[in-house]
Amino acid sequence: MTMTAMTRPTASAPLGQTTGAGGDAREPVAAPRTPEPLETTTTLTMAKAINAGLRQAMLDDPKVVLLGEDIGLLGGVFRVTQDLLAEFGARRVIDTPLAESAIIGTAVGLAYRGYRPVCEIQFDGFIFPGFDQIVSQVAKLHYRSQGRVSMPITIRVPFGGGIGAAEHHSESPEAYFTHTSGLRVVAVSNPQDAYGLIRQAIASDDPVLYFEPKRRYHVKGEVSPELGQPMERAAIVAAGTDVTLLCYGALVTTARDAALAASDEGVSVEVIDLRSLSPVDYETIEASVRKTGRLVITHEAARSGGLGGEIAAVITERCFDYLEAAPVRVTGFDIPYPAAKLESHHLPDLDRILDGVDRALGRRR
Amino acid sequence: MSDSFTGYTPANLLQLVSPDGARVASDTADPWLEDVSAADLVGLYQDMVVVRRIDTEATALQRQGELGLWPPLLGQEAAQVGSARALRPDDFVFTSYRENAVAWCRGVSLTDIVRVWRGNAQSGWDPYSVGMAAPAIIIGAQTLHATGWALGAKFDGTDSVAVAYFGDGATSEGDVSEALVFAASFQAPVVFFCQNNQWAISEPVGLQSRANLVDRALGFGIPGIRVDGNDVLAVLAATRIALDRARTGGGPTFIEAVTYRMGPHTTADDPTRYRPAAELEEWKAKDPILRVERLLDWGGLLTAELVAQTTGLADAAAAELRAGCIGLADPEPLTVFDHVFATPNATLDRQRTEYAHYLASFETTGGNA
Numbered sequence: 114m115t116m117t118a119m120t121r122p123t124a125s126a127p128l129g130q131t132t133g134a135g136g137d138a139r140e141p142v143a144a145p146r147t148p149e150p151l152e153t154t155t156t157l158t159m160a161k162a163i164n165a166g167l168r169q170a171m172l173d174d175p176k177v178v179l180l181g182e183d184i185g186l187l188g189g190v191f192r193v194t195q196d197l198l199a200e201f202g203a204r205r206v207i208d209t210p211l212a213e214s215a216i217i218g219t220a221v222g223l224a225y226r227g228y229r230p231v232c233e234i235q236f237d238g239f240i241f242p243g244f245d246q247i248v249s250q251v252a253k254l255h256y257r258s259q260g261r262v263s264m265p266i267t268i269r270v271p272f273g274g275g276i277g278a279a280e281h282h283s284e285s286p287e288a289y290f291t292h293t294s295g296l297r298v299v300a301v302s303n304p305q306d307a308y309g310l311i312r313q314a315i316a317s318d319d320p321v322l323y324f325e326p327k328r329r330y331h332v333k334g335e336v337s338p339e340l341g342q343p344m345e346r347a348a349i350v351a352a353g354t355d356v357t358l359l360c361y362g363a364l365v366t367t368a369r370d371a372a373l374a375a376s377d378e379g380v381s382v383e384v385i386d387l388r389s390l391s392p393v394d395y396e397t398i399e400a401s402v403r404k405t406g407r408l409v410i411t412h413e414a415a416r417s418g419g420l421g422g423e424i425a426a427v428i429t430e431r432c433f434d435y436l437e438a439a440p441v442r443v444t445g446f447d448i449p450y451p452a453a454k455l456e457s458h459h460l461p462d463l464d465r466i467l468d469g470v471d472r473a474l475g476r477r478r
Numbered sequence: 479m480s481d482s483f484t485g486y487t488p489a490n491l492l493q494l495v496s497p498d499g500a501r502v503a504s505d506t507a508d509p510w511l512e513d514v515s516a517a518d519l520v521g522l523y524q525d526m527v528v529v530r531r532i533d534t535e536a537t538a539l540q541r542q543g544e545l546g547l548w549p550p551l552l553g554q555e556a557a558q559v560g561s562a563r564a565l566r567p568d569d570f571v572f573t574s575y576r577e578n579a580v581a582w583c584r585g586v587s588l589t590d591i592v593r594v595w596r597g598n599a600q601s602g603w604d605p606y607s608v609g610m611a612a613p614a615i616i617i618g619a620q621t622l623h624a625t626g627w628a629l630g631a632k633f634d635g636t637d638s639v640a641v642a643y644f645g646d647g648a649t650s651e652g653d654v655s656e657a658l659v660f661a662a663s664f665q666a667p668v669v670f671f672c673q674n675n676q677w678a679i680s681e682p683v684g685l686q687s688r689a690n691l692v693d694r695a696l697g698f699g700i701p702g703i704r705v706d707g708n709d710v711l712a713v714l715a716a717t718r719i720a721l722d723r724a725r726t727g728g729g730p731t732f733i734e735a736v737t738y739r740m741g742p743h744t745t746a747d748d749p750t751r752y753r754p755a756a757e758l759e760e761w762k763a764k765d766p767i768l769r770v771e772r773l774l775d776w777g778g779l780l781t782a783e784l785v786a787q788t789t790g791l792a793d794a795a796a797a798e799l800r801a802g803c804i805g806l807a808d809p810e811p812l813t814v815f816d817h818v819f820a821t822p823n824a825t826l827d828r829q830r831t832e833y834a835h836y837l838a839s840f841e842t843t844g845g846n847a
Contacts, residue, residue, distance in 0.1 A: 250623070
């Protein structure tokens, strides 16, 4: 079911073991590297930053356990959990059988018992077998139990396209979860946020969907051992006065590039990285739109029923008198994620975002 | 109605009390019941009578409009009481919605048992005070929760056990198969207690499985026990065997308790549309309470005093249930927003404030709005 041959190297672990209790029998076959503790500001890739955040969370709280497919000896297909098995053992870094509903469902049971599970869903498109457990159980148990049972579960999901992958490996399913009450949803865009938000997500007493833009896994950035600003706050990543441009995940980089290009034409674009997709930090967006009067929202996910439509509606309700033009959406189309050779047409890129900025300015229709 | 259609073959069934009340010796099971005294047997009997009375009263409350719905357990008293009375307080049960006798045995208050069915809440009790999770209405979902809890118990170095209660219909759900895979792989201390009551609303067990349900367990590498679910002693013994295996590192066990849902699926159901009357009559002869009464009678224990005392207990429980049910006040409107999140949430807080203002607008206009 996990079609990962395109991105995963051959595992060197002994296969075909028929004895032993799950992960208990599986120990590292190669001497692990001792990870460097993140004590000062260090340059890391996003994947390494998440790894460092996971490690710190596990050091801070013995109830933090990781569950997922191939997260142990292999370190995950993107190596985000690399070396954590060696450091924390098979009871805290659990290679699970290939069953997403069970990964989430056993996390529910572990949370019932006071654990703080972190589930890795190998690829965005594989989350749907676990969808029922997420929306019917994880999201609702605190409400259903009148606050007696907490679900401090973090669900990590590599998401988005742009890596030329096979079907079901490039999806943006975040709107299913922002539409589900009881869940927090975040998407990270840079190594520093990746580090701070994974720690905040794990520490949260609410369940958190944590979306990792897989095409930015290997982009480097400076990471300090700080938690950063609160998880639910958006970040203004480029100040501007003419147009407000909302983005998250992989498109933050694209949006910043677009803002730079627009500035060459004398257009000042304020770029806001949403960071939190649920709840949305409307306070920050409203303040920006009251200043600019124009709003562009971009995401890879399909347009209809997407986050952009919801934000456009809320901002129209709250900032109607400030808007100079209708909000503009620059998004993926309402299509199944296309084949790799066509994905560049589906994904918003710099030019399409600039086109959206032009439309918000009334320069194009 | 034939046995082959329902998957019921008596051959490999653990039975310690026959339908006519005779004690059947068993070399494998009897050692697990050596400590069960006459008083214990009477206790099991009284539990079963009380939960049947609770069931009757709750059905009446639904008919009178005091409950929105009720899922009767009529016929499954032995399966639920026999298994739940085998548990320790530090064990944890994850149930479906029909396990009202399990709730009774775990010490859930009668008012809390009906809180959900009156529509006041989506779960009635504090799971941690009784060792029983919020009931799962999504069929089979709780088997995974039990497996996860059991994994945690194992990590914690305790010998506490999780028990998942589910029905024959649930065995077709993917979650149950996934739970069996995970439990086997990690040797989790969990007991899968399947009440095969022969019917999933209108669908007979033969539609779910051509083989006995217990036979599936072997394919997952999990030992199974097929037990007469209308025989409270056999259920008690089977559950003790499974619990002991889990406590001593032996991993999961699958118990198929062969029983019968003598009533409707819920008070909204009409089993006469799909179930042959003769089948119900056949199972009435295997009634779990009748069977214990006969066993007690064989031993000279079913005295007039015991019957009167038991009836008194049942009537008192029914009265307490009725009073507790009717005494439940409607929840306050703004509590609809409570506990969606454990941490503050600006979007939801705004909706709560808006709705509070909306409600307050009616109060200030004195109903003239």
